Amino acid sequence: MSYVPYPEYYLDLPSDSIRLLRLLPNEDKRAPIQSKLFTYSLRDWGKRTHPYDALSYVWGSWDNPQSISISEQNFENEHVLPVTRNLHEALSRLRHRSIDRILWIDAICINQKNDREKEQQIQFMAKIYAQADRVVVWLGETADGSDRALEEMRVAGGKKSTDSFNSEAIPQAVVALLQRPWFQRIWVLQEAAAARHVLIMCGSAEIDGYAFCLGVDSFLDSYKLRADLQSVARSVTYLIRGAIFRPKYSMGRLSRSTLDISSLDELMDMYHARQATMRHDKVYALLGMSSDDLSNAGLSPSYEVPWEDLFQRLVKYLLCQKISVETWCQTEIAVVRSKGCVLGKVSSVQSNIGSEDRQGVDVMFMNIWGQPKNTEVQSEHWNLHASAKSIQNGDIICLLQGTSKPLIIRLCKDHFDVVMIAFSPPEKIPVGDGYIEWPKLLQSETIFTRDFMLVWDWNISHPKEYEALIQTSKVAYSGQ
Template sequence: MFPYYYNSLPEGSIRLLRLMPHPDEDALIQCQLLDFPLLESAKGTHPYEALSYVWGSPENSRPIRIEGYDLTVTANLHVALSRLRDRFVERLLWVDAICINQEDLEERKRQVQSMAKVYAKATRVVVWFGEATLDSDQALEQIRAAAEEQSTRSETSETALQAVLTLLQRPWFQRIWVLQEVAAARHILTMCGSTEIDGYTFCLGLSTLKLSYEAYPDSHSLVRSVIYLMRGAIFRSRSMTSRSARFSLDIRPLGDLIDMYYNRQATDRRDKVYALLGMSSDDPVAAGLSPDYEILWEDLFRKLIKFLLCGQVSVSVWSDREIAIIEGKGCILAAVTSVKSDITFQDRQEVVVESKNALEYWREGFWASRWTLHASVTPIQEGDLICLLQGASKPTIIRLCKDYFTVIAITATPTEDIRTKSTVVKWPELIQSITTFRRDFIFVWNWEESPGKSQDDGKDYASLMKSRGLKSRGLKSSETEIEDESKKTARLWSVALVLEDSENYKEAAEKLQLVVKDYERTFGQEHTNTLTAMDKLAVVCKKHEQAEAEKAERAAREAKMKEKLPIKFKDAVGRNFQFPFDIACTWAGIEELIKQAFLHVDVIGAHVMDGHYDLVVSDDIVLPWLWEKVVEPGMEVSMHMWPMPEAPSRGQGPSGGRQIGQRTREYGSGNLVPRRPPHPPPSHTHRRHRSPALLPPPLPPSNHHGSGEGSPESETLGAAEGQGFDRQKGLQAFPRMAKEKNALEGRGQQHWSTVRGRKVCLAVYVERRKIPGGVCGVKLRHIVEKSTRRRTGRHIRRVARPKRCKAAEKDICTER
């Protein structure tokens, strides 16, 4: 038969493969190709499926029949089409090896740019793992059972887990193009031979199984990253739009995607960049990163680095290697102090970075920030440095390796602002404020290193170049490929200065010792370079001694604080806290902790911020200036609020109406305490004055439980109504009742209402209580003044009419 020849494809269109049905599985595969205007189609998905697979080796190729002509495909694709072919119904597919003319570079360039949209518009993406093996069916069934929670630990045998791990070693999980294909999918169906399983079920089952990747250290990051993208397919909208004319999934910036996925495999090195453009939120068209298979790899790699960092850096690359040497001016921003990685399929790591005095231009002596980053190919470790190159818009995470630095994350995107003791600063503002870049950096960005191994650990710059078969930078002799001593010493000097900036004085001193030896051997002991290096070494050693002394003192202080028990604190609303003693041992410290506890508490929160409370230890109030002398580890402290004045109803206060029988309630207890008597009612000549009602000031803490004889509070409660009971006698019963054990049967309740837009306490009740050895029945109710309005001409007068409560006519307190 004659080979198939492609027709020219219209602009903005794709080809779809119509797979014809056949009852015989071994029959020759018959297909048709038809043009489909993708860019002119409406929003939403279309009734075709997109195939995600691995091409495989071209050695065992097999033919298929397209409209009467033969087209050769790989063996893996031939098996996939055989499994996808139905016996009675035709199937509409998009397969890149068939639907794109691979010989036409211009068409290939356009189609690669549209691949993200092709998979996003498909009704379903079929993931083809490959032909079935002896244990592949068992692996898929085990994953399905784990997702349905039908298996237990006893049922999950070692053989089944090993079958799952073997399935995850298939080439599909290692390819870079599959990331975009599953990231754009709206629905995923996974297939291995004739067994198929839903994509979300596949991800859920893997998350449930406790798999050990000790035998496959390089596979964990590969599987984790692709599963993270697959799991989100079910939640993606059917109608997806792009924010710009260039269609993109807008997942993350290109630099983050490169850091996460550069270790994946591709037949063409250039696809390691092109396969990620459809997921990038950046627009790399202006930088010349659009798919172009006529550009050389080294030129593309150089353009990528300058796009991610800046055009001011010097970049050296090689045509047959995935290694770049980056040189430029920069500064150290901070160091990584702790890392918390999510070992599940969240594909994230939490990084805490801190800086003490590395930033000479920064007004704060210490700052810290917490970043949540997606897991990079090389995991971030404690001690890694945060560097900013001159002209770059984002920091770079690097790690020291002998006399150079390796790149861990080419561009880190901070997720949290800088928090200092006095302010909060956004990262763009910090980066724009930096104008001094005094240090020389040499970065090695190695895409060939396995993620399970440390980046070129133990090799210096010259050994690295020699082991990679590369010529070292700055060599004068191309025959020996051995770096001259002056270049090596200059690099050691630069590394030592960088380590000093990052406060790693120990390693900085070690590098400077090597520099001094090299200068003594090259120039002599009395040379200026040697003397300068020795002076620098002395300064760094002194800083190292001071840092070690501070570290030992801080460790001793922390150990001493750990031995002290925390303070047990009970606040005014009944909540229990444990405050660290090293913070709560001062009044300022415990006051700040209390404010933080009441930051979002209504009503009394404002009074706490104003300090209207007492701290009580063993029924005694502790004054602020005596706190540090009284406080002890493990001490129990309770909080009592000052009496909070009640807002009078309209018509009361100094502007009109007499206040009768006013009382307040102490927060944190059931006691009713008296309030200072109001000002005498204004005279008749001032009744038309419409000034706002003024609240009387609260009682001082020492008068919480009433006052003695002769005090203003000893006047009778119902004098205005002619009541004959003694107010002081009734008030003195309440503290005694509250202190007795098992005394309370109920609690005081307040009844509030809204009067003309103002919240007013209408009544306070104290229910019947029991006291050992006697019964005291008490029921009080505030006398509420009802206000009426009477219009007289253009003025409004208020007339207060007190209403007597029946409960007040009875005896207030009866004891026996």
């Protein structure tokens, strides 16, 4: 049975407001959790009457739901609200012995049975986390040596040397901590990116977010972990580390709060493999981090839009409205057809460059303009944003007709896999003995002579599950 908050617990929200949770104190740690909801206006952030903490956590399984007591503003009657076990454990740890604690928690402060309210509220989430006095990251209860791992990271973060992980059990405990579900979820990226102060909690142990990042970086410098685990850890710590430099108040419009982290295509390249309960959220969770003007993109949060339509709109926005895109309701796979050209291929790849989550590639350029065959092949080094899929030697740099940025693709039987959907090109591209400016290259009509079929598969952990879909797509396409 699926437990979610019932609509009758919630009063309607004004369009410019959120709910905050007042967690009532109790000296008895085992006492039932009691709380109250009240409405808080977003209209004037400079006159805050209720400083609050925002919780960043993973909902967890509904297999063993727990209950809390809750009432709304001006309501005398209390109601029983089911929550996941993980959230119940977090509330138990956060509850103070003698004073109220004001929190924002998505599963409680948003009516999860009201899609319209969810669509409105998630557009405020960047601002909600940005205006919180503190973002509390709840990693879960103590397990697998997590308390010792956090303590060792605290020590390592304060040292210049990297000898804090000598005990054989400590690296295992740190790896187990970094493999917890929180690091894999897509919503936590926006929450970490908006925060001005972060506190990491795991069971009874806690550590300042900046110290945590220093400790994780020290550990990653000392031990060579799997590339995927290292990438996940660095991408999160990079966002947390920036918290202390963020301004106190966001100046974004109320109707669209954004953190201006990066363009949407770069965000999708980096984070599309992250996990979400609903596929829609793999798009909506990144909108608040995007620096793009998305007012006409057709991507505003709406859970009534079928997933395959949302995915198709996204691909067309990122690439070009004129390309052919096929998507399916139960998959995270898009098949793209377009005319294009090959610009070059990757000849070597650097690992991610430190905390900025960048990667370097050397590119050998092809003879796209028909120069004499004895013309020397030119190469350049490009510094690119990180990507969910690792770039490999031999990957192809291509440009689709009508697009403004190149893609990185990989030959796979009778189609190409998309490795990177788009990246900002240099101002000039090598051509023969000289260079051509990128805008001029885009205007050319003669170079787009090749037919491409590209497959963009977001399921990194189980690739090659799209062969049947490709065959179906081929049959449908040939019949047009």
